[in-house]
Amino acid sequence: MIANKKLFSLLISISLFLAAGLSAKEKISLAQQILGQSGPIFTTKRNWTLRNITFKGKLKTKQEIALDILKIRPGMVLTNVSITELRTNLVFKAKKDRYFYDIETAFKPSPPYLDVTLRVKEKWSIFPIPIFSYSDNRLSYGFGFVDMNFLGSKNQIGGTLLYKDDYLSFNAMININKLFLDKLGIFATVFSAKKKQYIYDPDLNYKEIGSYNKKGVGYMINFRYHCNDLRFWLKHTLINYSFSEADHTHLRQSMESIVDASIILKQWISLEDYETGHWLRFTFRRDVSWLGSDYDRFIFNWSFSFALNVLNDHNLLIDHSGILSHNIPEELYLEIGNSTSGWVPAILGYRSGQYNARHFIFNRLEYRIPFASTKHFNFAIVAFTEHMTFTQQKAITGMRHIFNAGLSFRIYLRRLLIPAVVLYGVYAEDNKSFDFGISLGASI
Numbered sequence: 001m002i003a004n005k006k007l008f009s010l011l012i013s014i015s016l017f018l019a020a021g022l023s024a025k026e027k028i029s030l031a032q033q034i035l036g037q038s039g040p041i042f043t044t045k046r047n048w049t050l051r052n053i054t055f056k057g058k059l060k061t062k063q064e065i066a067l068d069i070l071k072i073r074p075g076m077v078l079t080n081v082s083i084t085e086l087r088t089n090l091v092f093k094a095k096k097d098r099y100f101y102d103i104e105t106a107f108k109p110s111p112p113y114l115d116v117t118l119r120v121k122e123k124w125s126i127f128p129i130p131i132f133s134y135s136d137n138r139l140s141y142g143f144g145f146v147d148m149n150f151l152g153s154k155n156q157i158g159g160t161l162l163y164k165d166d167y168l169s170f171n172a173m174i175n176i177n178k179l180f181l182d183k184l185g186i187f188a189t190v191f192s193a194k195k196k197q198y199i200y201d202p203d204l205n206y207k208e209i210g211s212y213n214k215k216g217v218g219y220m221i222n223f224r225y226h227c228n229d230l231r232f233w234l235k236h237t238l239i240n241y242s243f244s245e246a247d248h249t250h251l252r253q254s255m256e257s258i259v260d261a262s263i264i265l266k267q268w269i270s271l272e273d274y275e276t277g278h279w280l281r282f283t284f285r286r287d288v289s290w291l292g293s294d295y296d297r298f299i300f301n302w303s304f305s306f307a308l309n310v311l312n313d314h315n316l317l318i319d320h321s322g323i324l325s326h327n328i329p330e331e332l333y334l335e336i337g338n339s340t341s342g343w344v345p346a347i348l349g350y351r352s353g354q355y356n357a358r359h360f361i362f363n364r365l366e367y368r369i370p371f372a373s374t375k376h377f378n379f380a381i382v383a384f385t386e387h388m389t390f391t392q393q394k395a396i397t398g399m400r401h402i403f404n405a406g407l408s409f410r411i412y413l414r415r416l417l418i419p420a421v422v423l424y425g426v427y428a429e430d431n432k433s434f435d436f437g438i439s440l441g442a443s444i
Contacts, residue, residue, distance in 0.1 A: 041109050042083040050076045051113040060122055061099060062152045069097045069154075072116070083107050083114070090118070096269050099123060099149060101415055123415040125149035131162060132440035138352070140164035153177075167194035167215075185224040192217045197335075198353050206354055206431070214331075215242040218256075233262035233283075238292065243331060256332075257293035260285045268307070274315035274368060275307040298326040301343055315368035321345060322361040324396070334360060336390055336402075338435070347386045349404040349428025349435045357390035368410075377420075378412040402430040 053074055055063055067073055070093050078086065087105050094100040100120045108115040129144035146158030159172035171191035179186045194215040200206040218239035225232045239256040261284050268277035285299040303321035310316050323334060323343060333356035334344045345362050364386045372379040387403040406426030413420045422439040 041111075042107070045080050045082045045085075047080065047112055048078045048083075048086075048109075048114040049112050050074055050078065050116060051110075052115040054115075054117045056117060056119040059120065060125065060152045061120075061149060061154070065152065065154050066120065069099060070094060070118075078114075083109060086114075094120060098270055099125075099154065122149070129160070130440055131160065132438070134438050138164075142169075162193075165194065165196040165213075169193040179223075183226050185226075187222040187224065188219065190219045198351065200351065200354055206351060208351075213242075213244045215244075216240070216256075222260075229265055229267050231262075231264040231266060233260065233264065235260040235262070236291070241331075254294045254331075255292050256287070256295060257289075257291040258285055258287050258295075258297070259291070268305075274309055274313050274370070275317065276309045276315075277307055279303070279305040295329065295332070296327050297332075299328075299343075300324045310367075313370050315366075317364075317366040317368065319345070319364040319366075320362070323359060325358050326394075328358050330356075333357060333392070334390075336360065336388060338437075347388045347402065347404060348406060348424065348437070349426040349433070350402065350431060355390065355400070355402075357392055358394065359396055360388060360390035362389075363387045376414055378414055380410045380412065382408045382410055384408065402428070404428045 050072060051074065053067065053072060055066065059066065061069075070090055072090070087107070090105060091103055094103040099122060101123050102121040104119040106117040108117075125148045127146065129146060131140070131142040131144055133140045140162060142160060142162035142164075144158065144160035146156060148156050150157050154177050156175040157173070160170065162169045169192060171189055171193070173187070173189040175185070175187045177185045192215075194213060196211045197214050198208050199210040199212075201209045216239040218237065220235065220237040222233055222235040237256065237258050237260070241254045241256060242251060243253070244251045263282050265280040266277075268279050269275065281301075281303045283299075283301040285297070285301065287293040287295045287297045289296070301321070301323050303319070305320075306318045308316045325334070328334070334342070335353040336344065336347065336355035336357055337350045337352040338348050339346050339352045344357075344360065345364070347362070364384065366382055366384040369381045369383075370378060371381055384407075385403065385405045387401070389399050389401050391397065391399045404426050406424055408422055408424035411421040420440070423437075424439075425434065425436045427434050
């Protein structure tokens with residue numbers, strides 16, 4: 001409830017009923033209910049027409065966008081609903097969209113009309129992202145910046161600088177949710193990234209025996225169209241690759257130009273430090289020579305995520321994904337290891353690029369247990385296990401299976417809804433070894 005209502009507001013509320021033929025006793029009763037924001041007028045279901053919607057306090061988000069988030073408009077008719085139910089729905093919608101972390105409401109009913117006053121508390125939209133990660137005896141660090149609500153428009157801009165493998169990588173991105181049409185959006189990024197491709201000897205317990213450099217400079221642009229729970233993506237990625245030995249000799253270049261078409265079914269809700277819903281995606285990828293590609297790959301990729309709030313905000317998450325490919329050259333093998341690489345999810349405890357594949361199936365089971373909460377932070381213990389089945393063969397034969405089991409400790413910033421600090425320990429069954437890591441500003 002908005003606390004600083006004045007007597008003048010109460011007098012206006014009473015005056016709304018003067019033409020309704022109510023008795024003095026009924027007017028006093030209704031005025032008391034409005035003042036206390038409770039009583040039969042708030043709990044009785046009826047049809048309401050939203051007349052005036054007023055935002056109080058400082059609001060960065062544009063008002064029309066805030067109304068879109070809350071799914072209300074002046075003149076909207078609500079059928080067979082109580083004001084109490086409306087209040088609950090507004091709180092849920094405000095937190096579901098992740099732009100607001102709290103909302104206060106006040107209502108002035110004058111059946112069949114309803115005036116609504118709102119004071120929303122917005123999450124931090126502009127914030128730096130320190131990046132620090134240590135795992136597999138390798139260190140990476142950097143800095144990022146993002147505005148999640150650029151100019152109050154729900155659009156995003158940002159960028160990162162990352163130092164890894166003796167090289168400074170960068171990317172910059174922009175995300176526009178409404179491009180000409182309400183349901184059409186666009187995401188674009190430009191980047192320059194270099195990484196070491198490590199060579200391991202399986203006969204020496206995957207000891208590192210060499211490396212070479214792989215650098216990519218390019219862009220990705222993704223057009224999105226959504227219709228209720230269905231989303232359609234059309235994406236183009238262009239990357240100029242440079243391959244060289246560790247001493248930068250024997251330089252060779254090639255061009256990737258690939259088009260993706262995806263269909264997505266999404267019903268996903270993120271509330272505080274847990275999630276619920278499902279996400280299903282099918283993607284077809286094809287290199288296009290007339291757009292400059294030196295490759296001729298065809299890739300089918302699918303992914304499925306399911307999240308369930310089990311008990312007292314205990315969160316069960318299931319991730320499943322896979323790739324079937326054709327014509328992937330050795331230099332662009334799918335990398336299996338402890339870091340996310342392109343279209344392949346990370347499997348912790350294994351060395352970066354320890355295995356290569358043409359096809360894979362990945363599963364992850366995670367159980368998230370909240371154990372403490374403060375005004376600004378949530379703390380959780382997360383038990384997880386991951387399983388990867390893959391092969392380097394052109395045909396889907398000779399499949400190899402690896403898995404892990406681990407435990408992580410996460411600190412969530414309540415206003416950001418991303419883990420701020422993650423500590424983890426994991427046992428990699430195939431390596432018969434434990435690995436430990438820490439990440440700042442990223443999710444593990």
